[in-house]
Amino acid sequence: MDTGTHIVMGIALGGFAMVDPAVASHPVTMTAVVSGVIIGSLAPDVDTVLKLRDNAVYIRHHRGATHSIPAVLLWPLLIAGALSLVFPEANLLHLWLWTFLAVFMHVFVDIFNSYGTQALRPISNRWVALGVINTFDPIIFGAHVLALMIWAFGADPVWTIGILYLAMFFYYIARFAVQGAIKSAVRNTIPGATEVFVAPTMRFFHWRIAADTDRHHYVGRAYGRTINIYDKFMKKEMPENNLIQAAMKDKNIAAFVSFSPLYRWEINEYGNIYEVRLIDLRYRSNDYYPFVAVAHLDKECKIINSYTGWIFSEDKLKKKLDFSHN
Structure with missing residues (x-):
């Protein structure tokens, strides 16, 4: 997801942390946890600085090691440890738990983009990309902003964010359903398709599509279940010269x-x-x-x-x- 969405997700998780009595009943722990989840929601994207070096390094490593299994375990330790120095009276265990959840959620939601992450490293270097949510999804971002505004006007944060999360669960299910329907429509439109890539856009029913057959590449767009093919390229084996x-x-x-x-x-x-x-x-x-x-x-x-x-x-x-x- 984009940085703005990770920020509002972190703030929302900080509100939902009030469900934990150890957080809700202790102001110092509450402050530390809110700080921890916001930092944890952004920490894995520290590798964005690689773009300052060059694109090749950025493409190879962005959402790589910083989103891996060891990183998901290490980030909460570093963040909670640093915040415990600033807030020595905070409950360290609960600070670590909520920070861990924030880091995990960051990596987890990135998996649903078409870019994906290497979240399974070091077990596998394969890119995990489910391709159902655009990097910036206005519905997800807008829903979080709306929930945060309702909370700011005095609503109970646990109930407000809890309802938000329930709505997001069904939204993700809907996205998978739409993606599945589009993939089926692509295979019906392009008989013999061996591979089908369906990438989301910011519009709910508008998707990019690319497909391979034994002889051709196809590129187009899907509008609901309507498939429009814009380009068709003959497949050529790359020479070994x-x-x-x-x-x-x-x-x-x-x-x-x-x-x-x-x-x-x-x-x-x-x-x-x-x-x-x-x-x-x-x-x-x-x-x-x-x-x-x-x-x-x-x-x-x-x-x-x-x-x-x-x-x-x-x-x-x-x-x-x-x-x-x-």
Whole structure:
């Protein structure tokens, strides 16, 4: 989820913590727990700073180690330990328990995005992405803000947040139902589909779709159970030549491949420069595929420059690569 949603989720969990007598009856513990759950709701995303280094490192590691099983166990210890120094009279056990729940909830809700997390590390490095909730979901965010406002106007926080959580439970069930119906509609529209990717958008009934058959890639949108196919690409096996082998060793290309399950490739030649481009098919936007990895190589198959990330125009991509086709 986005940072704003994690914040309101943390505040809401702080309100629900009043169900615990050890928290509700002790003001210092209450303050420490509310602080702990808000910090815990944000802590796993500390790896966002990796974006300052470069996109390849960010793509490979964001929602990786910081969302893993060891991290879920370690974050609460660090946060509760630090807060116990600030609030020495707080009940440390209950501070740790609620902080642990906040960290766990952060990782848990991220699993429902199409980006996903490596929440099973070190057992498995597989990305767990259920793809039923958009990174920013206005209904989830709005429902939390509404509940927090009702609480602020004097309503009982336990009952208010409890009702919110019940509503969210049924909302998630509805999202799974819609996703299942769309996947079924895609398979009916594209006979022989071997893989179907359905990604949510901010609109409840609008979903991105991408599908594979033995011979083609298909890209489109779903509006309810109505499937519109916008692009159809012939599948081509990637050659195993020196150019491709060299490109695949580039950190940006390798990061892209480690993250993207459905992409097509292109090889272009501009004078003495070869371009290897990988294009993720899951994020089509306004007739453009913005998530790409590009490497430029010389005649000796040495990397000149490369890039991976979100680019919404060819001009911006050229600037990133510091390269002109002229």
